[in-house]
Amino acid sequence: MERWLFLDSGSAPGAENMALDELLLERAERQGGAPVLRLYSFDPPAITIGWHQNASLILDVDALRADGLDCVRRITGGRALLHEGELTYCVVAPAGSVLFDAGAGEAYLRISAAISAALRSLGVDAEVSRGRELTGPKGTAAPCLSSVTRYELVVRGKKIAGSAQRKTSVAFLQHGSILMRSGSERIARYLRASPDALESRITSVSAELGRPVRGEDLSMSIAAAFSGMFDIEWEPLRLSERDEAEIVGRALAKRREALSRIAGEVCPP
Numbered sequence: 550m551e552r553w554l555f556l557d558s559g560s561a562p563g564a565e566n567m568a569l570d571e572l573l574l575e576r577a578e579r580q581g582g583a584p585v586l587r588l589y590s591f592d593p594p595a596i597t598i599g600w601h602q603n604a605s606l607i608l609d610v611d612a613l614r615a616d617g618l619d620c621v622r623r624i625t626g627g628r629a630l631l632h633e634g635e636l637t638y639c640v641v642a643p644a645g646s647v648l649f650d651a652g653a654g655e656a657y658l659r660i661s662a663a664i665s666a667a668l669r670s671l672g673v674d675a676e677v678s679r680g681r682e683l684t685g686p687k688g689t690a691a692p693c694l695s696s697v698t699r700y701e702l703v704v705r706g707k708k709i710a711g712s713a714q715r716k717t718s719v720a721f722l723q724h725g726s727i728l729m730r731s732g733s734e735r736i737a738r739y740l741r742a743s744p745d746a747l748e749s750r751i752t753s754v755s756a757e758l759g760r761p762v763r764g765e766d767l768s769m770s771i772a773a774a775f776s777g778m779f780d781i782e783w784e785p786l787r788l789s790e791r792d793e794a795e796i797v798g799r800a801l802a803k804r805r806e807a808l809s810r811i812a813g814e815v816c817p818p
Contacts, residue, residue: 551647551779554786556587557768563595563621563632568799570639570724571624572792577643577720584642585786586775588768594633594732595619596739599626599713612739621803625713625724629740634732634753636764638664638771639724647779649721653714657700659778660723664710665702667774668727671767673757675702675709702727707752728753729762 558569566589573585596613598604600623607629613620640660642648648656661677668675678701702710712725726733734748754762775781788796 550782552583553775553779553781553783554583554585555772555783556585556786556788558587558589560590560592562593562800563591563597563619564800564803565796566591566595566637567597567621567623568796568803570641570722571799572795573639573641574624574715574717574720574722577641577722578717581643581645581719583784584640584646584648586772587639587641587786588771589637589639590635590764591632591637593617593619594631595621596629596631596736597621597623598629600624600715601626602628607741609739609741616738618739619804623713623724625715625722627711627713629736630711630726631733631736631739632726633735634730635726635728636767637724637726639722642721644719649716653716653721654700656721657712657714657723660725661700661702661710661712663774663778664725664727664771666778667767667770668702668709668754670770670774671754671758671762673704673709673754675704677701678703704752704757708750709752709754709757727767729764729767730755 561569569587569589573587576582577585596608596618598607598620602622604620604622608620612618640648642656644650648659651659658677665675665677679699698711701708701712708728710725710727712723714721714723716722728751730753734751754767772783776783
């Protein structure tokens with residue numbers, strides 16, 4: 550049995566959420582320790598873009614300003630995603646843990662299998678995709694939800710969760726968004742080149758079940774599925790005052806970066 554830390558941090562703005570994910574990865578790099586499962590959501594809704602994306606080529610600045618929508622760069626790859634009506638997970642594992650030692654591809658598969666089991670326990674017939682993404686140029690305006698990559702989650706071919714990874718020599722992070730209800734498809738409004746019929750390519754937990762599902766219920770199902778998949782002994786993760794101050798500082802820096810270059814690149818690297 551492997552000891553893991555668990556944190557359900559509730560809802561927060563995009564900059565704070567990405568700051569905490571970064572902090573967890575850096576702590577794993579510096580200190581090692583137990584793997585972490587964090588669950589959270591975005592309030593207010595925010596757009597995140599992949600680490601290598603050029604926001605000035607992707608996003609419609611006027612639309613963002615009109616709706617007062619925040620944008621923040623992730624430390625992982627992938628493409629733009631509007632976080633609205635979803636539950637987000639983050640898994641961080643240091644070297645020596647089962648997930649890190651499995652390798653990036655196998656870790657992705659195992660995490661997706663656990664999320665799939667959680668959704669199935671609620672009655673959603675989710676499965677892990679074995680498909681490959683259709684490749685395109687770096688910085689493409691197509692959103693994360695427009696295609697299904699290998700090991701992401703689908704229901705009857707429609708995407709219900711998207712994920713992204715970052716692995717260093719001593720630690721690993723994967724975070725991803727599980728669509729609970731409609732909302733994320735609105736990303737099309739904020740892209741310079743809008744995808745066609747995005748709604749037909751995605752689904753959500755509430756759409757599949759024909760009723761709303763509480764975030765708490767999905768969170769409990771995910772924790773239970775991870776316990777079964779990885780034989781986990783859970784321990785609560787408690788953030789220190791120093792951690793909280795670090796998150797505030799990082800989030801402020803992210804906002805300042807965006808504001809300083811709002812006329813050009815909305816989310817500077």
